[in-house]
Amino acid sequence: MAINFNSRYSRGTLDLWNHPDKGEQLSLAPYVVGDIGEEDYVTHIVVEGETFESLAYENYGTSERWWVIAQANRDNDDLFFPLDLTAGMRIRIPMPQVANRV
Numbered sequence: 001m002a003i004n005f006n007s008r009y010s011r012g013t014l015d016l017w018n019h020p021d022k023g024e025q026l027s028l029a030p031y032v033v034g035d036i037g038e039e040d041y042v043t044h045i046v047v048e049g050e051t052f053e054s055l056a057y058e059n060y061g062t063s064e065r066w067w068v069i070a071q072a073n074r075d076n077d078d079l080f081f082p083l084d085l086t087a088g089m090r091i092r093i094p095m096p097q098v099a100n101r102v
Contacts, residue, residue, distance in 0.1 A: 041072060041092040048087040060099050068099045 044055070052066035060068070072092045073079055085091070 040098045041094045044091050044093045046085045046087055046089040046091060050085055052085065055093060059093055060096055065099055069093055 052069050053063040055069055056066040057063040069091070072094050076089075076091060078089050079085075079091075
């Protein structure tokens with residue numbers, strides 16, 4: 001199966017692990033966005049109805065890069081489940097040049 005360039009798996013790592021019942025298995029781990037500097041993102045206040053997908057489309061021209069924004073906010077205590085954006089929440093959106101290099 002081909003992996004789309006915009007996928008978080010496009011730069012992932014292929015790992016071998018031992019499943020207790022099935023033996024050795026291959027696993028594709030997604031690429032994790034590293035720490036970004038304060039100058040590499042903008043702070044955004046979420047508006048009702050916004051999603052990571054809509055923000056990715058607005059900022060990067062494709063909704064497929066939603067995971068870049070989600071991972072940039074993985075330490076945000078307001079996000080219990082990464083897709084639960086609520087109006088008024090402050091999140092970080094990586095600048096397009098940062099998103100394009102991951």
